[in-house]
Amino acid sequence: MKLHPAGKLSPMGVLDVGRKCPHSCIFCFYSFYDGSEKQFNYLRKAKFLPKEQLENLLRYFVKWGLTHFEYTGGEPSLHPDIVEITRYAHFELGLKGRMITLGQLLDRKVRKSDASLLDDLLSAGLNDFLFSFHTLDDTLYNKITGGNLLKLKTVMDILDEKGFSYCTNTVVNGLTYKKLPELASYLIKKNTRYHNFLMMRLDWGWENNNMRESMALGYKGNYTEVAKYVKEATDILDENGIAVNIRYAPYCIFRGYEKYIVGYKGRQLDPYEWRNGTLKASEGIPSLTCETEEDNYTKRIPLFESDPVYNLAFSEKCKECALRIICDGVDNNYIQANGWSEFTTYEGKKIKDVVYFRYDYPAPFWMKESQYESMSKG
């Protein structure tokens, strides 16, 4: 079976609505982002981008040939014009959006009616959600996000009743990883059709603060130990027909699970992941630097390897590894604390195709289409 549209770039742009966020996820990329001593200071003070600027960006998505987009932030559901923006994107422009959210604010009423924000977004044509669902333990959920797990579960229950399928995201971290199989067993009973395991990263905002060593490394956990539970959870999801991606992991930690891995280098070629190059959206500036597959190899991959913001590390031994070209390597900060002993090279011919292992795994690709088909029929 060859369903992978090899050679095609992802059709998904990023609608970064602004970084404002009321949540307190301990592993957030934007922790200490403004250099403040307060972990979430930047997120609390950040502003949303105006509706007009976001609508302009959506028009660029159409111009660039993108058909889908992901709402990110901050917390996109908090944007005051999110319903109007959604209506414009879906009904005026014919785009299809997937909203990344912690699902905590979807029960609020934003109009003078009984309709919830969830109802309003669905009426405005919203196509998909990517719920951040990090653990099934209520107390732990509150500890790591500041949120109420019951709120998220209620939203998912409502969508299940409507027959609306969605996606889920888990940041894999040192506090919750042992409960990942339990989480997977819960998700297989829900309308989840696709799940992302995001290995916590130590770059971005963590670079701005010396809390990285005392706090972030502890939150991250040990790759080898954590991977055992991610693999078990992946098996549960996969056996039950849920597509799985594992993001930002060195291949050698997930031997036998390579087909699930999507990193910085392959993301632009994965139809279920977003296209880099719309990131200047956070400043309101439309920008698409990766226009062709060739651009991914000549512009994006060298950037990930050299830009200190990604802080990717490779050992001397990695140079001999068959997957060196396509691998994202390891967080440099992790290596400084733990060394290279966990990471072992692959033998054989050098692999150059960043989606080499993905040809064997069409699930994330047809999972995407199935939602759109069922929605358009509905």
Ligand code: SF4
């Ligand atoms: S390049 Fe290095 S980190 Fe990546 S799979 Fe090979 S040995 Fe592991």
